[in-house]
Structures are given as structure tokens and as C-alpha cells.
Amino acid sequence: MTTSVSVTLDGVAWHTPDGRCLFSDLTARFDGRLTGLVGRNGVGKSVLAQMMAGLRVPSAGHCRRVGRVHYLPQQVAVIPGQRVAELAAVDNVLAALLRIEAGSTDPADFDAVGEQWMLRETLQQALFDAGLEGVSADMPVDKLSGGQRMRVALVGALLQPVELLILDEPSNHLDLAGRQWLAAQLRARGQGVLLVSHDRLLLAEVERIVELSPQGLRSHGGNYASYAQARAATRAAAETLLQQRRHERRKGEQELRVQRERLEQRSARGSRDAARANQAPILLGLQRQRAEANAGRARQQLQQRHAGLDDAVRQAHAQLDAPPPVLLMPALLPGGPEWVVRLEGVRLPWSDPAQPALDLSLRRGQRLAVSGANGTGKSTLLKLLAGQCEAVAGNVQVAVPAALLDQQLAVLPPQCSALQGLRESNPLQEEAVSRSRLSLLGLDAAQAVLPSARLSGGQRLKAALACVLYADPPAQLLLLDEPGNHLDLESLEALEGLLRQYRGTLVVVSHDPAFLQAIGIDATLQLDRDGWRLQPA
Structure with a gap:
């Protein structure tokens, strides 16, 4: 990459439509180094990233860009009937190539192609390298899982002829192999990437970490390990100073x-x-x-x-950061059946007909991790246990109340506020208690009544998590599908602490080994080419 790239912020501020100041007076320069942008949920990282990409205009100050920029949002929007080439944002170039091959001499087609004369072949190879064997440019997107869609979007972003890629939480919905593939792609690119993420695997690859907080932007040279060490030292010094004062x-x-x-x-x-x-x-x-x-x-x-x-x-x-969020332990009824889940000869809907049937039994208090590649049916298994879909064949028995936190956060629709969602999941709980629990999660009085679509990804996930955890009756079978998506590091640690104390039966889909180890998983159910395998953690 020979073209220089930079994004310069000069006194930048952003105010929400209701007049709340999200951040102000940000002054910094981002160059071609592989950089991570971190910060608490709701502090404005996505807004700042979109501003740097030219998709938002600052409320005050100036944002100047040198070089071409491409932004990939954390939520990949899928349109009915959309094809893989469209999701990868390369459909215009491929269409121009087809017209040129058919005899077009329109200068606009040649401008659209630029130097990408081999894009069709390059795209197919990139999809294969990303673990998307059998996926082609013309394939409908609705045939792909959430993780596969994210890989397609990432493949397309990596193929863009730009000097700076801004990737917003790109590892959400990716399995472990997908995260490792993305880390390798970042290493190969080497520069020109701004990574908005709390994924420790990806942040290990960066050269610089910039932290956004209510105090502004702070830059740390080095990767996540050096940032964590410096941050711990800064916090210790701030706590010492506070005690001294x-x-x-x-x-x-x-x-x-x-x-x-x-x-x-x-x-x-x-x-x-x-x-x-x-x-x-x-x-x-x-x-x-x-x-x-x-x-x-x-x-x-x-x-x-x-x-x-x-x-x-x-x-x-x-000088101290805001206190970490607090998740309170839900009150579970004592006792209950010894065997919580029994699956006998179960075949999942929408699964490969050649996929073996599943036999699974879970005791009260067992903690199971479900792993496997994107698209193998992990999310479908959780929906089956939650009673949201039916097995194609076999017998399904779930003997206790179950609650599912899925990747789409269906428990909290976009038009529903956090307070409304929590009140609907537990109508007998006093409103003051509901507000208090949301406040402990970092959602203030104003944010608690906003439509959840106006919250950040991490704030909405925490609100949905509250609806699941504090429901009445409390769930004795907790089903979590990638619960670490969107969460900042402090919130993730709070979730780990709560799940360690949870005494019900837990089934979690996650590709974060550190998270699974922290919550005390005792068994793993994995689907691979040889079928379902249940083994001790």
C-alpha cells in the first residue's frame, strides 16, 4: 500500500437528537497503523467510526480524511433476495465486468472496474480461504448463517480498493476458526485498519490502541497486552491519588x-x-x-x-473510569427435577439430512458449551431447547422454565425500551426496582426509556440480558447464544462473574475460550464431520 492515509479529528463533538453530548473536543490523528479503538458500551465508538468514514457530520469541529475509507458496520443488514456479491459490496464492479465482456465501451464501466480485472476469481478464492467452500457470488444470502454472512461481508471489505478499512466489531458471530482467519488477514494486510473491537484475539494483532472515554481519547502504543498493563497501572495510580486526596x-x-x-x-x-x-x-x-x-x-x-x-x-x-456494570444474581427456586433436558434421536430443523441424530441429557446445574463451525446448527439447538422450533425427528423433553438470549436479541424488539422490556418480562416487579437494575448495568434514566434501536449494541445486549435474567418465573435453564458479542471488557467480566454464581443449568454458544474457562464450563458438545461429540471440558 503506497498511498498515505490519515484521519484527523480537530475539536470534534457529537450530540444525540435529544441534545445529549456523547463526546466533545476530540483531537487526534489516526494514521496507517493497525489500530484498535476500545471503550465502554455507549461511549460513542461506532458514532466516531462512522464520522471518521464520512458517514456522519460532527456536531462541532472538523474531521479530515486523506485516502479512501471503507466502513463495515457491526450489524450486517441483509435484504430479502440479496446475493453474496451484494453483501460483499462488489456487485457493481462484477456487473461492470460483465458489461465490458459483453462489449461495453462506457467509460463509467471502466472507472468502476479500475484495477480489479480479476475480481471474480479473487472473490471466489477469498471466499474459499475464509472457509466458505461452495459459496458463490450469485448465491442467495438467506441460505447462509449469521457467521457465514459476516465472513462474506468481511471478505468484501478486505477486497475494497481503499487505504483505510474501519471494521466495527467484526468478530461478532464468527466462530473460532473465523476469528483466527480474520486475525491472519489483519496480519497480512499489516496497515490501514481501524478495528473497533473488544476481541482480545484480534487486539493482540494491533500496533496501537486508542481508548474513547468521557475524558476524551487516550492513545497507547502496542497491542492489547501492553494496553491492559498500562491501563492497570494508570488505574492503580489514580486510585492511589484518590486515596491520598x-x-x-x-x-x-x-x-x-x-x-x-x-x-x-x-x-x-x-x-x-x-x-x-x-x-x-x-x-x-x-x-x-x-x-x-x-x-x-x-x-x-x-x-x-x-x-x-x-x-x-x-x-x-x-481520573478513575466509571464503575463496572453490576449484574445481580436471579433468585432461583430451590430443588427441581434432577434431569433438566433429555433429547433422544433428535434431528434439527434446517440441518443437513446427513447430520447424525442427537442424544443429549443434562442434569440440574450442568454447564454445557456448544461449539462447531458457523452454520452447523448451534443456534437452532438453543431455539429447540427454548421451545421456539420443533425437531424434525426424535423426542425433546425440557422439564424446567427456559430463557433464550439469541444473537438477534428477539426478547427486546428495536421499538421497545429497556424498561418496557424488563417490565413485560417481570410485570410484578416494581418499576423502581427495574430502573435500579438497569442503572446498575450502566443504563441511566433517559437511556432506559429510549427505543432499544437507539442504544449501542452493547447497551441493547445488556438490556436484553436483564430481560432474560430477571424474568418471572426465573429461568432454571439459561440458553445464551454468543453473549459476549458487543460487550466491552468490563461488562464481559461482570457477565462472567454472574454466570460463575448461577446455579441453574447453563447452555452457552461461544467461541471465546477465555470466556468459557472463566464461567466454569464442565462439558462441551461439538458438531463436526463425525457427528455430535459430548466430552468433558
Whole structure:
């Protein structure tokens, strides 16, 4: 890549339609280095990425680009009847190639093709390399799974003739092989990529990490390991400073209290002496006025010193990040059947007819991970256990209340607010309790009543998770389909902590080994070429 690329932010700000300031006064420069953009859910990473790609205009400030930029959103929009070439955003070039091959001499067709004369062959090879054997440019997208669609979109993005790719949460919906493939593609490209992600596997490949927070943008040289180390050191230093400022305030308040008592004693003594003094009334009045003025100045100085101590604590506290989200443990009924799930000779709908039947039994409290390549039926299995679809063959028994958090977050429709969704899942819960639980997740009073479509991906996932966890009756079989998608690192750690304490039966689809290890998975169900395999974790 020979063309230089840069995106420069100069005092950039963004205000939401309701007037809320998402971020302000951002000044930074992004060059061709492979860069990761991280930050808490809802802080504005996607908005900033779209602004850098020229898809949004800043509310204030300027964003200047040098070089061509292509942006891939975190949610791949699929239109009914859409073909693979359209999803990959290469259909215009392929259509121009066909017209040229048919004899077109239109300059617009040649401009559209540019240097991509071998795009048809390149696309097919790239699809194969991405693990999409048998997928062609003309294939309907609705035949592909969510993970396969994301791979197609990524293949298309990587083929764009641009100097800067902005990829927004690109590993969402990808299986482990897909994440490894994407990491290899980033290594091969080497530069010209801005990666909005919290995927530790991908962030290990970057040269620089930029963190967006309410305090602005902070740049860290190196990959995720060096960023995590620097961030931990920064937080430790901020906590030490805060404790020091609080100690100084306590000590200062004690000293101010003593000085205030002495001042009051001197003032009282002066009043008594003046009352006993044998002086003319006019002189006594002037003396009293001078004493009161001196006492007033002394009190004002004490108040200023106290305000200074408070201000020092506030400034130290501002250097700390916002507290991590809190997920409360749902209250489960004691006891229940020993065997929660029994599947005998089950064949999943929409699966390959050659796929072997599934036999599976789960005990109360068991923790199962379901793994396998994209498109093998993992999400369908969870829907089957949740009662949202029926088996083609076999017997399905689920003996306890089940709740499913799917990848599309169907439990929280786009037009539904977080508060409304939580109230519908638990009508007897007081509204104040619902609001409190959403607040602990980082959703303030205004965000709790917004249509969920206006929340960030991570905020909407946390709201949907609350609808599942705090439902009435509480789920004794919890089904989670890629729950780490969209979550920032702090939220992911909070989810890990809650799932470690969950005492119901857990079935989770995830391709994050660190996440599965953290929540204490005790068995893995994997579908491969030899069929279903259940093995200890």
C-alpha cells in the first residue's frame, strides 16, 4: 500500500437528537497503523467510526480524511433476495465486468472496474480461504448463517480498493476458526485498519490502541497486552491519588475544624471584652465592625480551603473510569427435577439430512458449551431447547422454565425500551426496582426509556440480558447464544462473574475460550464431520 492515509479529528463533538453530548473536543490523528479503538458500551465508538468514514457530520469541529475509507458496520443488514456479491459490496464492479465482456465501451464501466480485472476469481478464492467452500457470488444470502454472512461481508471489505478499512466489531458471530482467519488477514494486510473491537484475539494483532472515554481519547502504543498493563497501572495510580486526596481532605477538615473553633472563641471573647470596656459607644461600634469584618474574612478563607480540598478529591475521582456494570444474581427456586433436558434421536430443523441424530441429557446445574463451525446448527439447538422450533425427528423433553438470549436479541424488539422490556418480562416487579437494575448495568434514566434501536449494541445486549435474567418465573435453564458479542471488557467480566454464581443449568454458544474457562464450563458438545461429540471440558 503506497498511498498515505490519515484521519484527523480537530475539536470534534457529537450530540444525540435529544441534545445529549456523547463526546466533545476530540483531537487526534489516526494514521496507517493497525489500530484498535476500545471503550465502554455507549461511549460513542461506532458514532466516531462512522464520522471518521464520512458517514456522519460532527456536531462541532472538523474531521479530515486523506485516502479512501471503507466502513463495515457491526450489524450486517441483509435484504430479502440479496446475493453474496451484494453483501460483499462488489456487485457493481462484477456487473461492470460483465458489461465490458459483453462489449461495453462506457467509460463509467471502466472507472468502476479500475484495477480489479480479476475480481471474480479473487472473490471466489477469498471466499474459499475464509472457509466458505461452495459459496458463490450469485448465491442467495438467506441460505447462509449469521457467521457465514459476516465472513462474506468481511471478505468484501478486505477486497475494497481503499487505504483505510474501519471494521466495527467484526468478530461478532464468527466462530473460532473465523476469528483466527480474520486475525491472519489483519496480519497480512499489516496497515490501514481501524478495528473497533473488544476481541482480545484480534487486539493482540494491533500496533496501537486508542481508548474513547468521557475524558476524551487516550492513545497507547502496542497491542492489547501492553494496553491492559498500562491501563492497570494508570488505574492503580489514580486510585492511589484518590486515596491520598481523601486522606488530605480528612486531615485538612480536622485542622479547619480546630481553626474554626478558635475563631469562634476569639470572636466571643472579643465581644465580652468590648461589653466590659469603658469606651464611648461610637468607638465600641467601630471596634465591633472591625472584629466582625476580620472574622468574616477568616471564615471565607476557611470555606475556600475546604472547597479546595473537595475540588482536589473531585479531580482525582474524575481520573478513575466509571464503575463496572453490576449484574445481580436471579433468585432461583430451590430443588427441581434432577434431569433438566433429555433429547433422544433428535434431528434439527434446517440441518443437513446427513447430520447424525442427537442424544443429549443434562442434569440440574450442568454447564454445557456448544461449539462447531458457523452454520452447523448451534443456534437452532438453543431455539429447540427454548421451545421456539420443533425437531424434525426424535423426542425433546425440557422439564424446567427456559430463557433464550439469541444473537438477534428477539426478547427486546428495536421499538421497545429497556424498561418496557424488563417490565413485560417481570410485570410484578416494581418499576423502581427495574430502573435500579438497569442503572446498575450502566443504563441511566433517559437511556432506559429510549427505543432499544437507539442504544449501542452493547447497551441493547445488556438490556436484553436483564430481560432474560430477571424474568418471572426465573429461568432454571439459561440458553445464551454468543453473549459476549458487543460487550466491552468490563461488562464481559461482570457477565462472567454472574454466570460463575448461577446455579441453574447453563447452555452457552461461544467461541471465546477465555470466556468459557472463566464461567466454569464442565462439558462441551461439538458438531463436526463425525457427528455430535459430548466430552468433558
